[in-house]
Amino acid sequence: MSESFDLVITGGQVVTPNGIEAIDVGVRNGRIAALGDLSGAEAKERYDAAGQHVLPGAIDTQVHFREPGLEHKEDLACGTAAAALGGIVAIFEMPNTQPNTLGAAELADKLARCENRAWTDHAFFIGAAEENVDELAELERLPGCAGIKIFMGSSTGSLLVEKEELLLRVLKNGNRRCPIHAEDEDRLRERFALVRDGADPVMHPVWRDAEAAVIATTRICRLARQTGRRIQVLHVTSKDELPILAANKDLVTVETTPQHLTLSAPDCYERLGTFAQMNPPIRDEEHRLGLWEGIRNGIVDVLGSDHAPHTIEEKQKPYPKSPSGMPGVQTLIPLMLDHVNKGNLSLERLVDLTSSGPARVYNIAGKGRIACGFDADFTIVDMNREETITKEWLAYKCGWSPFDGVQVKGWPMATIIRGTVVMKDGELLGDPQGKPVRFTDTEPFRAS
Numbered sequence: 001m002s003e004s005f006d007l008v009i010t011g012g013q014v015v016t017p018n019g020i021e022a023i024d025v026g027v028r029n030g031r032i033a034a035l036g037d038l039s040g041a042e043a044k045e046r047y048d049a050a051g052q053h054v055l056p057g058a059i060d061t062q063v064h065f066r067e068p069g070l071e072h073k074e075d076l077a078c079g080t081a082a083a084a085l086g087g088i089v090a091i092f093e094m095p096n097t098q099p100n101t102l103g104a105a106e107l108a109d110k111l112a113r114c115e116n117r118a119w120t121d122h123a124f125f126i127g128a129a130e131e132n133v134d135e136l137a138e139l140e141r142l143p144g145c146a147g148i149k150i151f152m153g154s155s156t157g158s159l160l161v162e163k164e165e166l167l168l169r170v171l172k173n174g175n176r177r178c179p180i181h182a183e184d185e186d187r188l189r190e191r192f193a194l195v196r197d198g199a200d201p202v203m204h205p206v207w208r209d210a211e212a213a214v215i216a217t218t219r220i221c222r223l224a225r226q227t228g229r230r231i232q233v234l235h236v237t238s239k240d241e242l243p244i245l246a247a248n249k250d251l252v253t254v255e256t257t258p259q260h261l262t263l264s265a266p267d268c269y270e271r272l273g274t275f276a277q278m279n280p281p282i283r284d285e286e287h288r289l290g291l292w293e294g295i296r297n298g299i300v301d302v303l304g305s306d307h308a309p310h311t312i313e314e315k316q317k318p319y320p321k322s323p324s325g326m327p328g329v330q331t332l333i334p335l336m337l338d339h340v341n342k343g344n345l346s347l348e349r350l351v352d353l354t355s356s357g358p359a360r361v362y363n364i365a366g367k368g369r370i371a372c373g374f375d376a377d378f379t380i381v382d383m384n385r386e387e388t389i390t391k392e393w394l395a396y397k398c399g400w401s402p403f404d405g406v407q408v409k410g411w412p413m414a415t416i417i418r419g420t421v422v423m424k425d426g427e428l429l430g431d432p433q434g435k436p437v438r439f440t441d442t443e444p445f446r447a448s
Helices: 076-085 104-114 130-139 164-172 185-194 201-207 210-227 239-246 258-262 267-276 285-296 332-341 347-362
Strands: 004-010 013-016 019-021 024-028 031-036 042-048 053-056 058-063 088-093 121-127 145-151 178-181 231-233 252-256 378-388 407-417 420-424
Touching: 013 347, 019 347, 053 347, 058 076, 058 332, 058 347, 076 088, 076 104, 076 407, 076 420, 088 378, 088 407, 104 121, 121 130, 130 145, 130 164, 145 164, 164 210, 185 201, 185 210, 201 267, 210 231, 210 239, 239 285, 252 285, 258 285, 258 332, 332 347, 332 378, 332 407, 347 378
Parallel strands: 004 042, 013 053, 058 088, 088 121, 121 145, 145 178, 178 231, 231 252
Antiparallel strands: 004 024, 013 019, 024 031, 053 378, 378 407, 407 420
């Protein structure tokens, strides 16, 4: 008697821990149940992946979906819809909403807002602040919490943690890996005079220079070493930080973004003006190439989109009154597939940066690889499909992308989350069924 599955994916090139294999994938009860020749198996549903690559579901561990409080820019429904359309199966959302996510009540509110609205699986960071520092060890273990986020450079509300005494208290209160926004606030304040009275956006990486990042990264690595706390330095932008990070890889993991790997100054500011403005900034070509060297040398562990949308009207304010941030969750996979086709990295390395890397860094339970027993999460892509990124394709509330009009080779064809086809051929299917992500370092043991 043949095996029976809920879903069988056939005909594709499947990226497994063994390499790229021409095998079928069988799914049962939301998990991967079999790999191999399943041509004789019974299945309630089949997906024909002929001519396509089946990747482990991509995870974007840095997004700002603006809900609650800033829903005119984005919300959890639109943000996760954009993620699913772009091939993303799970997102981690940041705490700088209104109110800031500082405690159990704010986390519970965000999780409740996702019920029957989130298209992808999800988790939320709680922000470190002076008022919650003594509760962080308890807060980081709450279901649905991705960890504790530290902003060393400009942020909202009380989320700015710049004093060394407070940084040490945060790092000592808890055990999970802390993601860090590493810019030195003192240097940013000192150099703000360069742009205070108005300037061209091309001055953004001059004001927020590489030294501001180097100072903060050096400092947080020292404090991580002093406390023994694991950290993740987010959206690394400069080649100068990479030797520091490489020297601390036993404690420190590293993220960069597709924007910093794709755009460079001054061209992006000359073309896009304030729409290229984000923190830390897009820097010059020397830094962009340095980040690619960090990819090739294995220093970079994770790619995150740092999806941080603002409305067109907000971005059109004169610099520096214009807000920093750009959308990116829906374009992460297309941009990086294009880089694969250009020879900048291998498909296996991309999987490491978007699936197994996030799972490894954040101890995600059951996601990040195509292996029996793991969640049946898949990002199915056509490596040969050529498309143009357009505003019409994007699900963002803000209605724009710095990559509008960019042609890419390589495109997400389907997003499958826990065995359910959520997106196929550019269309969302069914109803939102996203669930909280689970973590191996907080999940309690349950006897069978």
